[in-house]
Amino acid sequence: MKKKYVFGGLVGGIACAALGSFLTLGGIVYALGFSPENVQNIVRFVGIRKLIEARYVGDVDDTTLMDGAISGMVQSLGDPHSLYMGPEMYEQLMNQTEGSFGGIGIYMGFKDDKVTVISVMDDTPGQAAGLAAGDEIVAIDGTPASDYQPEEVALHIRGAVGTSVTLTIHREGEEDKDYTIERATIQMKTVGGKMIDEANGLGYIRISNFAENTGDEFQKQLETLEGQGLRGLIIDLRENPGGLVKTCAEVANLVVPKGPVVSIIDKDGKTQEYTSDLAESKYPIVVLIDGNSASAAEILAGALQDTGAATLVGTTSYGKGSVQVVVPMYHDDAVKLTIAKYYTPNGRSIDGTGIEPDVVVELPQGATNDVQIETAEEVLRGKVAE
Structure with missing residues (x-):
């Protein structure tokens, strides 16, 4: 009976501590102006994060978890022009404003769940490879374009000068074809x-x-x-x-x-x-x-x-x-x-x-x-x- 009492007391103590933590967290977020529904969602988020850290069988990286959570939030908006960018992707985006970058020289549009070549710049690898306006990009290096958010596609096609990217292209009336194109410095003369x-x-x-x-x-x-x-x-x-x-x-x-x-x-x-x-x-x-x-x-x-x-x-x-x-x-x-x-x-x-x-x-x-x-x-x- 004594052991049962000790065990029960331990469980009760944990429950009280958990309840106290819950009430403390709830009190803080409520004081910050969050609605009761917001409080519940924050508690759900913290709870699943703690569960993964405590029980998931593999290694857990806290930064990776947060990156995934942020990316998921943005994707849930259903807006093709909103996205989360990790350090590499963000650096690529910033480099584009410098007037030149490593790429193949195409502009793309995103509509009806398709990635379409809008135009091909003159004297670029894309033009030399034979890409044309109206081509649909089905995959990038074997990964379906649909696996990426639309705004991510260009960042996966761009890369270091001298490296290559393989695009699977669908052209009306033709079978899908792979184009392996070496990236070059693209000068932004507009x-x-x-x-x-x-x-x-x-x-x-x-x-x-x-x-x-x-x-x-x-x-x-x-x-x-x-x-x-x-x-x-x-x-x-x-x-x-x-x-x-x-x-x-x-x-x-x-x-x-x-x-x-x-x-x-x-x-x-x-x-x-x-x-x-x-x-x-x-x-x-x-x-x-x-x-x-x-x-x-x-x-x-x-x-x-x-x-x-x-x-x-x-x-x-x-x-x-x-x-x-x-x-x-x-x-x-x-x-x-x-x-x-x-x-x-x-x-x-x-x-x-x-x-x-x-x-x-x-x-x-x-x-x-x-x-x-x-x-x-x-x-x-x-x-x-x-």
Whole structure:
């Protein structure tokens, strides 16, 4: 009987200690303003963590457990543009802002649970290997693309210069094929242009994406064309996956009439507005868009359309109207999180719907001539003549 009493007392003591710990933890989190449901969830989280540490048969690394928990929380949002980045992935992302990185030279889009090549940069390993816009990336180094969050895919394709990556590509009408491509240094030149009709002063500028240096590149190219007698401009945003909002605003300040360019509204209704100081449009503009024009490309196209500064030609844009922020944490890791949606000057949210062009022109598969550019030139000539 004595042993039973001692054992029972021991169990009772443990139960009291556990209850005391529970009440202490509950009291702390409740005092911090958490709801009873929050308290229960925090206790559940701490409980399973302690269970794993105490009972799991293998080795347990506390940092790995926390990384997995954070990653799981972010993934549970169901947002393809939000993700947890470990130290290696975060470092790769930061390196991209330096103007060059190790990669194969492709831009990708993420829609309908597919990873699709939006465009291939000139003179890059991707172009040399024969990749093309519209290709679906099925796997990276044998791992299905569906095993990664969409925003992780690019970080697995990039890597050290001189190393290789194998992409399994699905192309319409063909069997899936593996492409083994050696990574090279990719220089981020994002703007190119030329005069396409000197007699009528028609110029053309293509923006491949919005990086740190895009605003300066666009200004220099625009000044070059203006020095050659520019009277009308085509801005080609096809296959442009977007990029930095502030850089897009820099470009908009050169072509969008004075007033709002884009409004960014967060969860609490707080608004951040980018505006243009341009007194008035200097010349007619035609903008080319397609189903792969996304994010910042849609901001510029939407601002030019809403203000009447440009005519849009092509097909409906991608429809990515959300804004992400990268939040560094304590172990050289970070979380990329969707924090707001953006709206065009007329208050349009294009998230999931895209921007409709003023003149719809499909680009037939296998066409030998670019009917969208031809239509854009025709529209621009008419506007210049007016």
